[in-house]
Amino acid sequence: MRPQFFTGKTLPKKIRLGLQVPQAGPNAFASFVKDFVHHAHSAGFTKFWVGDHILMGGFAHRAKEHETFLEPLVLLSYIAGKLDNIELGTSILVVPYRNAFSLLKSITTLAHLTQHSFAVGIGAGWAEHEFDALGVPFRSRGQLTDEFCELFTKLRDAPDEAWSVGQYEYGGSGFEPRLNTRTNIWVGGNSKAARRRTARWGDAWQPTGLTVNAMREGITELGQLCMEAERDPAQIEIGLRLRIRPTPDASPQYIGDLLGPYIDLGVTDFLLEINTRERQRALDSIDRVVASAQMANLMA
16 A cells, blocks of 8 residues: 555656665675665666765764775765766765865766766765864865855856856866766755755755754745745755665555655655665665655655
């Protein structure tokens, strides 16, 4: 039996489900990444996301064996070399950690070589110990993130013009490969600053783990901020990152029951993070997610 909120209804937009790729701790090895993405792709997933950390050792709750964390763009390059007809995503790149021009060069190169759609999820970051280690002022993270977003937009929309953004100067030529229309800014974060950044520069907003009520409030505020920025809210895609644990005894309607209320609010893209570090349990969880999503008409 399908969840009631989909019975007899046509979904207003295509709903996309993507997966967070394991990249930390004991699973941060090529063999597991390869098994995970191949299994997920064979099961029907086509969108794969990765996160970003520089120094895991600063997290007090992390055991030594969990300090490994794979670099996001290198990991996406590895995945893109294993699979065809996929979408790539970062959730999120902490853009203040890197020189904006250098980061954009890596992004455009990856997009150019793979020819995949690329959701460049970005954020200001929160792990102060990582900023300290990199010599980046923690209090400047918002400004640096805004500069990246503006630089991204200008390189995409005005690549033949001379301009300056903060510390960055551009003479109107020389940045190749260029940003393409399939490479977009996804602003991550639950704060008003993230929504304001989305309204000004973003193609999509992707918060993490919000309740249905908090999501409703966030979408309403985002609409108001878009109007202030003279942008059409309908042009902003709404995503959501959720950590899930599809256990063997979970209801067959688990995914439909979980995602349905968010879909009713207008969320069209879901990043699902399977909360297990055990290899076989992760692969079995993928199968349970797919079966449940198919029951809710969310996957073919």
